[in-house]
Each structure stands twice: as structure tokens, then as C-alpha cells.
Amino acid sequence: MPAYLPKQSVKGRTLVIGAGKGAAAMAKVVEDTWPGKVEGLIVTRYGHGADCKQIEVVEAAHPVPDEAGRQAAGRMLELVKGLTEDDLVLCLITGGGSALLSLPGEGISLEQKQALNKALLKSGATISEMNCVRKHLSAIKGGRLGLACAPARVVTLLISDVPGDDPGVIASGPTLPDPTTCAESLAILKKYKIEIPDNILKHLESGAGETPKPGDARFARNEHHVIATAQHALEAAAEKARAAGITPYILSNDLEGESRDVGLVHAALAKQVAKYGQPFAKPCVILSGGETTVTVRGKGRGGRNAEFLLSLAVALNGAPDIYALACDTDGIDGSEDNAGAIYQPDSIARAAAAGHNAKTMLENNDGYGFFSAVGDLIVSGPTRTNVNDFRAILIL
Template identity: 80%
Template sequence: MSLTSPRQFLLDLYASAVASVSAEKCLPAYLPQPSPKGRTLVIGAGKGAAAMAKVVEEHWQGALSGLVVTRYGHGADCTRIDVVEAAHPVPDEAGRNAAGRMLQMVQGLTADDLVLCLISGGGSSLLALPAEGITLEQKQAMNKALLKSGAAIDEMNCVRKHLSMIKGGRLALACAPARVVTLLISDVPGDDPGIVASGPTLPDPTTCADALAIVHKYGIEMPDSIRQHLESGAGETPKPDDPRFARNAHHVIATAQHALEAAAAAARAAGITPYILSDEIEGESRDVAQVHAAIARQVAQRGQPFSKPCVIISGGETTVMVRGKGRGGRNAEFLLSLAVALNGCEGVHAIACDTDGIDGSEDNAGALYAPDSLARAAQAGLRARAMLDDNDGYGFFDALGDLVTTGPTRTNVNDFRAVLIV
């Protein structure tokens, strides 16, 4: 790769990041040894769950069976582990039925049995089993409201845990007295395993009061059934001191930091100095973009705090407060805000993509920005700032032919951003 092709350079960085956190690369070393005296049951949920299940099938010595649920289009060809596809980010009937099947499947296990739980981002909506007295429709409405509110992922998952029959450690308790080993691909800033997919097999330190405070913080309306469920404490989750978790174990096998380090290594191999800002950046996408733009301008125009050529890399999970009616996930939103802030600054190129290959609910992973993006958009009659106000990053970059479309990657460590300054 040479500097004559910044677009390909950025695409190569993204590909390196995604490959580094694939189940094929990360999972085999974490498989429990030796095999248990009793049964081995595989369960799991998330955008990477089917790919993880396939790797288990390929490497496990001995009998196994099980069920995992993943997003539509993210399945894998498993022969011993059932794969169910369901809706994300708003749960559907398929996810609820899969969660019910999973709870039934783990009944009657013994202390000699092993439950291998495969968890990745997206599992919160895919493994949807509302608590007693709460309907799926009410859970769907709450999910939609949380997604539109701009709440951080830990806040959303706190609420989800306390409205569920399976999240927040309840699935692990249903497996008792079997030993539960959970392997996680983390999509949350800070890599707290209890937050990934709302921690179905991990104890939960948060409370119903915490969940209520989050709902009130964002002004989300809730039906009486949910209010009563939280106010009464009926939705309380099992806590870290619960002895039923004592024999269990968990391992975070892939993270955003792994992906950023792989991209940095690819940049160095191409002769470009990388700088990793952070693997856990949160906040409004458009605000995060303005900070990245300010750093890029300082590098481009003043050689501070880094000398060019260089590439600034970051990860984490930004959010979007939906105000308009346009299309686009948080990465397209980030990149359009970056474009507006840079205003054609010479020598700055960028990519922003979700590592799962799906930016929000669209069909693209993200998009690419170049110094001439705004000029090309103006020639096409596009008004960048107006499209940003309408949350239409998808429409903007689609018109320029600059969407990045990979299809599902079957892993998920959240956002990947790289800003190249030459």
C-alpha cells in the first residue's frame, strides 16, 4: 500500500481490525479443558454467536449439542448446535421463542455437566424474554425509546436486565448446578462482561432503582406494568455475592483494543505511524467527530501533537440522538459531522465503520471521507449540514458512492474509526 491510495489504506486497516477479532482467530484457545464428565451444552446469543458456535463444533473433542440465537443474516452452517435468527436492534417473536427454548434446554443439568455460553454484542435484543406481566410489545417499545434517547449502552442494558427473565445472570442460575463457562466478544466500552448482551450468565450489581433512574433521566414513558415491576423490586437481578455463580468462569476473548492494535500494526507495516486515541470513546457521534476533526486539523496545519503522515485510530460506541427522518447509523453520522467540521481540510481522509458490518439498521458497515467529499456533494446538489441535521449520513455517502458495504462480519467489537493525515 502506498500513500497514493489513502482509500485502500483505510479499507485495509478496517479489514485487519475485523479479522483480528473473528471467532476463528480468538476462540479456540479459550475452550475448556478437559471435557466434562457429563454433557456439554452450548448456548449463546449475539451477532457473532453462530460463528462462535461453528468454531466450537470444529474444535471440540466429544459430544455436544445446544442452541444459539443471532441476527438475521448472521447465521452459520452448524450441524450439532441449532442456530436461530432473530431481530436486532428491536426484539421479535423469534428471539422470544429462542430464549424460551434455551431456558427449557438448561433444565435438569447436573454438577457434572458443562454449559458453554457464547456471547457477543447484540444479544440483548436477540435473547428477549420479558419478565412476567410485561408483554413483548411493551419491551419492543422500551427498546425503541432507549435507542432513540441517546442512552449509553450500559444504561440501556441496565434497564433491559431488569425487565427480563433471562438477562442479568438469570440464565446462569437456570443452568445450576452445572458449571457455566462464558466466552465473550465485547462490544461495550470498558469491556465489562456483565454489560455485553446484558450479561445473561454474569451476576449484576445494578438495581431496579438504577433502571428507574435511567428511564426518568431520558424522559421515557413507560406503561404501568413496567413501572410496577421496577418500583416493587420484582425485577431485581442476582448479585455478585450469590454462591450459585461460584463454580462459573468467563473470558473476554476479543475486544475493541485488539482490533485497534491490529489496525495499528497494519498501518506500521504500510509505513504510516499510528496513534490510538482510545478504545472506549462514547458520546454523541457528531460531537465525537468534532473532536477528531480538531485533532486532524492541528496535525495537518501545525504538525501537533503528531507529525504527518500519521493515522489516528479510535474505537468505542457513540450514540445518536435521532432528530431527523434520514437514514444512517452512528458511523455515517460521525463521518458526516467530521466532513462538515473539516470543511475540505487538505490531506485528511477517514473511515468509520461498525465491526459487525452493519451500521445501525442499514445495509452498510459505514463510509469513507476524502478531502473532496464536500465539494463533490455540492456539485451533486447535496447540503451536508442540512443532511446532518436530518440524520441522513447514509443518504449523503450513498450519493457519493462512498458507503462501505461488507455484509455481516459475524463478530462485533463496535465502532472502528481511522483518520489519515498526509
């Protein structure tokens, strides 16, 4: 972070705002390295705080927003009112900010936003689609926070948790102009057959929820920098693999799709490598990042990484010399207490010996239950950063 920090504003105030699972940790870096006085407000997930002395840190709920997040978002808008051209706003954004910085648009209740958020999370919608909808139902996302800071200069530093690293998608782009529209939001809700109340329908159809667009002169002095991404994590993991004498192959940093489908494809690739040495010679490790989705049909527990790994486990069915790991880099797989899990060649057999059927548990979206039963959950606790999901498949 220090390399991306702007020069200190000589005349005005330096105000630090932001949201996300890693935002408090970023704020701590600002306090530790900034040469002058700073003040501000950061919102992060419960348990993801940092010991800041000058910048207030508020903890709120994720992935479904709560009243603490709503109040903090309202306070943040009030905090940036009345700034001048001499003031500097440093905005720190990481994944999770959409839920944490939740301030419903006019006429929309927090309860309605909560219900819609839950429906989107279960629908299989991509993060870009979910954030498109969120922007147009918010009083702070989609560039509205940036507008509230005008005429102050706004510098936004982002850690990306979205495939493609589009800064406008990360935490729904609260300080960046938004090219998406209310009409696109409606199309997404229709695509996933999500029913919405009449007031939200009217809000979108009337254009009342429209966001400020690229080219708006009020953003002219602002700048943004994506300072950490999934690609950085994959390259770091590749270096670790080389040091261990294993050849790494980075498959992609922005894989999307249904978790179980992505698991099937990875399993097929691993078996091809193991049996034929194609397209990679073993020993090797296949690395990938991005964000898959889960269309929830069952009643089990588990985030997208556990779902991916259980699908891969079923497809591999004990194939020898293949191991895998799938985790969310923020330390939380969905809304569970684990980062993810590890698969080993005997995982299916150990589960069966304990009376658990992997296929049945996959159909019930119970990846957490499966890997918990065999003792293969990975519980790291909050990492206070977030560069999306991380997957590694080791073939010996």
C-alpha cells in the first residue's frame, strides 16, 4: 500500500473512508505510514477489525447487511459533506464492501435489501450481476459516495475480489462512475426469477435508482488504483511451488461458473495429467482463482469452495496421487467459519467409513458437512485481505 499512497494534502484535511473485509487492515497501514493527521471511518466485517487510533472502525454483517452497516453508511455520507477542493479523501475498498456499506435508496427498507440479498446469493448470479442490482437500489454505491465527496479530490485504493478486476464492480464501486443501468438490473432480476416488491420495481422502472455515469465532470480530479489481485496471489503461490520442486501452471485468475461444474472440469483435467501427462507433465500443481457461484437447492452447509472441492472429490473418486485445496483468501468460505477445505485421495473412502455419502451430500449443498466429517476443513480465521478464491490441484 505505501507505494500507492498520494502526496499529503498541504492545505486541507485528509479523510480516510472505506469498506470491506480488508479495509480496516488497510486503514492501519495508512495510520502507520501517513506523515500527517488523518481522520475518518471504515466499515468491515465482524471479527475483521484492526487497532486503529485515528480512524474509526465499525464492524457490521456480511454477506447479508444489518443495521450496523446501514448506520455506518449513513454516517459516512454525512462525514464527507462540506469538503473543499483543498481536502483529500482516501477511500479504501476491498471485497465485502457491498454488504457492509448498505444504505438503501429512498423508499426502500433495509429488510427489503436483506431479502433481496439473500435471494441473489442463492440464485447463482455472478458477483458482477449482484453488484449491478445493488448499485441501483443504494444511496451510496455506484459512485454516489464519490459524488458526495466533491469538490474534494478522491483517491481510491482497491483490493480486487472480482473476476476481471473491474474497479467499478469491487464493493459496487462507491466512488467510481457506473456504466450499468436500472434496465440491466431489472433484466438480471428477471433472468434469475427473483420476485421484487412493487416499490423496488417502480424505483428501477422510473429511473430513480440511476447511477452517475462515466464522463461526469464531478469525478474529473479523482483517481483509483487496484493494488492487489488474484493474479498476484497465484504468482506468489507459483513461486512457492517452484521452490518446492513442483512445476506450477496458472490456469486462470478469473474463473466463473457453477462451483460443481468447475469442479468437474478441474477433475477431468487432473485425471488427464495423471494418466497421460497432458497437457502438463507431472509432478505439477494447477492453480486458479476467480469466483464461482452456487445455486442453492439443498439444505446443507457450505460455501462455493467446499462445493467445488466436493464436486471434484466425487469426480476423482479416489484417484491416486491427486490432492486439492480450495479456499477463499479472506478466510471465510461464504458465510461459514472455514476458509475452505483440502481433498485427499482417501477422502471419499474415509467419509464412507463414517457413514457419509459424498454424492448425496453434494446434492444437498453440504460441502461443509462432508469435509467437517473427515476432518479436512481449513479454518484460518479472518486474513484481513481478500483477492477472491484460490484453488490448487497437486498431481504427483
